[in-house]
Amino acid sequence: MIRRLGQSDHDSLMQYLSEEPSINLFIIGDIESFGYESEFQELWAQLNDDGNYEAVMLRYFHSYIVYAKSDFDVQGFADIMNADPDFSELSGKASVVEAFEHNRLNKLGNKISTYFSELKTDDFHSISSSQDRVKVATIEDIDRIISIRSKGFKNYSNRPNARESLLKVMESGVSRTFYTEDQGEMTSVASTTAENSLSAMIVAVCTLDEHRNKGLASEVMTALCKQILSEGKNLCLFYENPKAGAIYKRLGFKDIGIWNMYR
The missing domain is CATH 3.40.630 (Aminopeptidase)
Structure with a gap:
């Protein structure tokens, strides 16, 4: 029934x-x-x-x-x-x-398939010994978040209502962004979305081209994972390219299935 x-x-x-x-x-x-x-x-x-x-x-x-x-x-x-x-x-x-x-x-x-990966507290491995530079964004940082995402993700700036959507999820408390910066410009970011009492999704992991290979993404991801896991939540994420999933596996993420979207 x-x-x-x-x-x-x-x-x-x-x-x-x-x-x-x-x-x-x-x-x-x-x-x-x-x-x-x-x-x-x-x-x-x-x-x-x-x-x-x-x-x-x-x-x-x-x-x-x-x-x-x-x-x-x-x-x-x-x-x-x-x-x-x-x-x-x-x-x-x-x-x-x-x-x-x-x-x-x-x-x-059309079907889009991605790997679905999960991180639990007991599986977490820090991949950076230093997260002192990592900060958590506020509403005042929205334009800087939009800027780095636009540089890091193709067609992001063309998405309808990108700023309005980000503002809404940040104000409602279901999204946080962790970042590093240099001279006022965000250099590496990672965000959560769809946060609830049990879990959170990691999205929009991005480092500016000129700041890659400095360990910034490792710092941001380690700090994000530590904070969310300390609140008793599991973390999860989607990824398409197995090579791109390497950093997540080092943190302790484990694939738990394939997620399909038909649209």
Whole structure:
């Protein structure tokens, strides 16, 4: 049986999702931020005859995330998404969302696959003995963050509402940026996003070309990981190139699956 979830389901749902807090980072974060009554957000679950969860689906505007541990009613969830005329995106652990391929969804877009990696406190290894230069950004630093991201990531400055989006997540407390600087210019940065009570996602790790090979990224990442882990949260991240994942493996990150996005 698939049914819509409400506030009365919160405790049992969070218990189910927290068994894999990193994989469910986005679902947990959106529940904590927006609850069950928002017009732009809905949650459904498939429950067995004993009332235990078998699968969960989140709708955030017209984007969907599906989570399950084993076989589930793929067509039942597909029917809900197919009923959304503005459906735009499906994402989740590859072993789950690949079940929607083969014409299950009317408008399944192009697939993007990335490695999904997790860091727990017991696995953490510092890769820099010095983090004295690392600072945590404030709202006043937004333009400097935008500047270094624009230099480090192709087409970042062309993203619609980049500044507005960054301001929103920083003000809401679900994103932090750690950085080094030289003469007022940020030289290396790493940010968290989708922070919730159990986990946080690392994004936008970047060092200016002229400041590479100085160990700055190691300093920033070590400081970020120490701080977030000390708060009792797991860390996770996506990466595409195995070579680019080397620094994360040195910190103690372990691959826990492949994350697919269809858009």
